[in-house]
Structure formats: structure tokens, C-alpha cells
Amino acid sequence: MSGLLQRLRAHPLALGLLGAGAVLGLGGLGWLARDLSASSEAASRPSLLQLLEQVTQPSPSRQLPPRRPAPPPPPRPAWVSPMARQCVDLDPRLRQRLEGELSALSVRRQRLTIDPSNYGVRFKSDAFGNPVDPTPQVVVLHETVFGIGSALSTFQTPHPRDEDQVSYHTLIGLDGQVIDVLDPSQRAFGAGNSAFNGRWVVTNPRVGGSINNFALHISLETPLDGEDNDSGHSGYSGKQYDALALVLADWMGRFPIPADHITTHRQVDLGGERADPRSFDWSELESRLAALGQLC
Numbered sequence: 001m002s003g004l005l006q007r008l009r010a011h012p013l014a015l016g017l018l019g020a021g022a023v024l025g026l027g028g029l030g031w032l033a034r035d036l037s038a039s040s041e042a043a044s045r046p047s048l049l050q051l052l053e054q055v056t057q058p059s060p061s062r063q064l065p066p067r068r069p070a071p072p073p074p075p076r077p078a079w080v081s082p083m084a085r086q087c088v089d090l091d092p093r094l095r096q097r098l099e100g101e102l103s104a105l106s107v108r109r110q111r112l113t114i115d116p117s118n119y120g121v122r123f124k125s126d127a128f129g130n131p132v133d134p135t136p137q138v139v140v141l142h143e144t145v146f147g148i149g150s151a152l153s154t155f156q157t158p159h160p161r162d163e164d165q166v167s168y169h170t171l172i173g174l175d176g177q178v179i180d181v182l183d184p185s186q187r188a189f190g191a192g193n194s195a196f197n198g199r200w201v202v203t204n205p206r207v208g209g210s211i212n213n214f215a216l217h218i219s220l221e222t223p224l225d226g227e228d229n230d231s232g233h234s235g236y237s238g239k240q241y242d243a244l245a246l247v248l249a250d251w252m253g254r255f256p257i258p259a260d261h262i263t264t265h266r267q268v269d270l271g272g273e274r275a276d277p278r279s280f281d282w283s284e285l286e287s288r289l290a291a292l293g294q295l296c
């Protein structure tokens with residue numbers, strides 16, 4: 001820029017022509033603006049009363065966008081829980097054992113922080129201005145595929161791009177260790193494009209809807225033989241099912257989450273790419289939740 005100015009100073013004629021061009025250009029713009037306003041002014045000249053009203057009312061740009069109906073998720077079959085209702089013949093010994101585990105768990109349970117790019121706040125309205133209920137109402141089960149350390153390291157890594165951001169609320173190691181990374185009040189990025197029983201919330205129209213705004217996400221550490229794309233593996237440990245049942249029982253007591261709102265990533269995923277948690281044994285969870293009185 002300074003080079004151009006120096007050259008213009010060396011050539012006064014060029015400077016003069018440039019100045020004249022600028023004056024003509026601005027004049028032309030002014031004429032165009034006057035012409036446009038003149039044609040619209042005659043049609044809608046505000047009255048003095050309207051002008052006075054505008055003084056006291058917020059400008060349209062400061063008002064909330066008008067509400068529009070949110071698009072519904074694509075139709076899919078409703079979730080049918082594999083767990084049966086159970087109110088009698090509860091297993092008192094299993095309950096006693098799990099209650100013993102619960103007191104040990106409260107001491108062992110860990111809390112880790114993760115990078116803020118990988119989670120968010122729960123929204124109280126969607127992208128179209130409609131109010132939405134941010135209370136957790138669904139639990140989504142996942143598996144880590146690789147070790148729990150790998151999952152934690154991913155959550156602790158900053159991810160500027162939307163498509164890389166990921167998190168769960170809680171993870172359960174093969175040894176039954178429970179690691180909380182997000183409080184239930186926060187919105188984990190556990191299932192991108194997803195819906196549950198005809199429900200989703202659209203918070204970003206570019207990526208479709210998701211259940212994240214009303215879901216809790218929990219992930220089981222995959223056994224070593226599951227670090228691949230196979231359809232199954234050797235399954236989860238008894239200690240994992242114990243810990244899972246105890247975490248779920250706690251959430252079910254704190255939030256409006258009935259047993260048939262415990263589902264899988266495979267079920268809620270609209271992209272058809274997720275198959276987790278593979279080799280999940282619902283009967284293992286069912287017997288424990290029943291003993292804890294959560295299936296009645």
C-alpha cells in the first residue's frame with residue numbers, strides 16, 4: 001500500500017485522476033441509494049405515530065427469531081426393550097451383593113475433566129425457537145472399542161471441528177471401575193444424528209437432529225478381542241454389569257428414565273453406522289436391575 005502511495009506522489013496526474021474517479025464513484029452510489037429510497041418511500045412512508053412507537057420498541061434485529069415447527073426425525077420402528085417388567089421373586093442375595101458393591105463404588109468412583117470442545121450445555125430451546133425439555137430421559141449404552149485410556153485421551157484432546165467432538169458422561173472399565181467425565185446436567189456428544197421413539201432435538205440444522213439434549217451416555221470398555229470391526233466379541237465382565245446396574249439405578253432414581261428408555265447407540269443412530277455395544281447381554285443387566293427393584 002505504501003509503495004502505491006509513493007508511486008502516486010511521483011505521478012501527480014495519476015493522483016488527480018484517481019481522486020476524480022473516487023468522487024464520481026461516490027456520487028454514483030449516492031444517486032443509486034436516493035433512487036431506491038425514493039421509490040420505496042412513497043409506498044411506505046411511516047406516520048409520526050409509527051416513528052414515535054419505534055423509539056420505544058426494540059429494533060427487529062434484537063428480537064428473537066420467529067418460531068418455526070422443527071422437522072421430525074425420519075420414521076423408524078419404536079424401541080422395544082429386551083428387559084421384562086419384574087415385581088415379584090426379586091433376588092435378595094443379588095440385591096445384598098450389589099448394595100455392598102455400591103458402598104465400595106462410592107469410594108472408588110473417579111472423576112476426570114475433559115476438553116470443553118467435546119461437550120456442551122443442554123439447550124432449553126431448539127434452533128427454531130421452540131422450547132425443549134433438557135431433562136435427561138434416555139440412557140444410551142456404548143462400548144469404547146479400544147481401551148478406556150484411549151477413549152479418555154480422545155475426550156481430553158481439543159477438537160475444533162464439530163464432526164470430531166465426542167464424549168460420554170460415564171465409562172466403565174473391564175475391572176468395574178467407574179469414571180465420570182461429565183455431570184448429567186451437561187450435554188455429552190455421544191450420538192450425532194440420532195432419534196429415540198420419534199424424538200430428537202435440532203440444535204444445529206446443518207447436522208440434523210440428535211437425542212444428546214435429553215440423553216445420558218454410558219460406555220463399557222471393550223475386551224481386547226473386540227478391538228476390530230467384527231460383529232461381536234467375548235462380552236463384558238460381571239463387574240461391568242454390576243457397576244452399570246448401579247449407575248443406571250442411580251440415574252433412574254434421579255431422572256424420569258423408565259427401564260424401557262435404556263437403549264443402545266445402534267438403536268438411536270440414524271446413519272446406520274453404529275453397532276455398539278456389540279455382544280451386550282441384556283439378561284445380565286435385567287437380573288441386576290430387577291434385584292435393585294428398578295424393573296417394577
Ligand SMILES: [Zn+2]
Binds near residue numbers: 141265274276
Ligand atoms: Zn457409541
